[in-house]
Amino acid sequence: MARLVRPLGWASLVANIAIVVTGGAVRLTGSGLGCPTWPRCTDESFRPHGELELHAAIEFGNRLLTFVLAAVAIATLVAAWRTGRRQLRVLALVLALGVPFQALIGGVTVLTDLNPWIVSLHLLLSMAMVGVAVLFLRRVDDPDAVWTRGRTQALAWITFASTWVVLYLGTVVTGAGPHAGDAETPRNGLDPLQISQLHADSVFLLVGLTVGLVLATRAGTPARRAAVVLLGVELGQGVIGFVQYFTDLPEILVGAHVLGAALISAAATWAVLAVVLRPAPAPVPATRVEATASR
Template identity: 75%
Template sequence: MGVTDTRWSLARWVRPLGWATLVANIMLVVTGGAVRLTGSGLGCPTWPRCTEESFRPHGELTLHAAIEFGNRMLTFVLVAIAVATFVSAWQTRRRELRRLSIVLALGIPAQAVIGGITVLTDLNPWIVSFHLLCSMAIIGLAVLFLRRIDHPDPQRAARGLVGLAWLTFAAAWVVLYIGTVVTGSGPHAGDLESKRNELDPLQVSQLHADSVFLFFGLSVGLLFALIAVGASREARRAVVVLLAVSFSQGAIGFVQYFTDLPEILVGFHMLGAALVSATVTWALLLVLDGRTSKPA
């Protein structure tokens, strides 16, 4: 096999690796949620070591230590995927894919450092919030990477659609941010001794609900706008999926609020937040790429 054949064999893996990047980072959100919801946030009480003496738990392994250490070990899986994605993207000789793969790869050690800071600050709720939002941003970048594999040359879309799409995207991020603030005021701190942000959970939850209604309304408006301009089936389907994910996420949010935040529902709510980040990014890209018109 020649050099050219080897390069092609590596480049052809760029799409599967892009999907692996997206799925792995969504799983990181889920496992991070499991750490907090089981009270295992300080199962490894220091960083970068697990204990003062070792990088791994030793002696009698507690459940909390096992959960926290397992979440830390996921970082190495993410690093392996990031390196493979970078190599594959590099072999495509496409500058944008190379740049995105570098940013995605750098996001892994950055998240590890932020995670370490959360431990060293005894799970400060504002740092925990930033940690989760960084994961959401990486998920969005992974979606952008996947989109650019098949659509490297975006066209210009109608200005009104672009503005509405960006407004919907911004509203989604307001929802995600306020959601982390709600979590910081609630009971699932990650450790019984960790402090909360001292905000009123009822008032912050009401603000979160208001932002959800705004986001959902904008999403519906975007769908009607795409229908009005004769958008392609792909663009309309992307927004329909976004609406379905958002509706499910809102339903889980209301149920968990009125059932005193059971851990399993909070865990599904965190998964839903990751899916909101992915689907709203996908919908935005379809509008920005200017590929919303039906073929003549």
């Protein structure tokens, strides 16, 4: 099963992105309280029924996807364990433990009637799991890569940190906006215009830092390619963000923006790892060592 570790790593990445998208669909369809309690869907049943059928089915479907995510995480953990590589075991364990932790936060979200700050935490944890899945894949492909330091590496970490500021502020904007997940859910009380402007400012800063990272990396290297991909995803996400803002937040564009946020997390993680991780120096052949010693 160890030979399946890479495909399962990709499956973990895709599944974690999918749970972000379906969670967004729950909110955008107003189905956040389709199942008004947790862990059951209603006080009497784990399954939706009756007058709650439509919204409950959407919310219940998202809950069921958690079991798919759990199955993928467990399979990834087993495959990683079979490799005997400690790093992969630890990362796979983090991915596996993240599933019940995420489910617990999801339950708190429902029990607090979709408190926007808890919803924000729920989304950010999924974004973090996307990043862990990317790190897992990098370690599968290059287990002996070593961490490096330098000005370019520092810029990569600053860009990565700025990415998370953008992601966090994006969740705050969501908490102030109209798509609460339920018509009766209160918002976070912040001014949508002001927080949207702050979010936009953070995006401009991130794009500027990413342009700097592109220029700081050497052409033709994996680091340059990763930085260019990150910049491309940022620009696409920025276009969607501006269009959705000036078109009164249509659900389809907001959903695309949610997907873009997950892709931003993946691309930012890939970019920082491409810059700060370098292949370990190749060992010097024993014959060369003996020849040098004999001189």
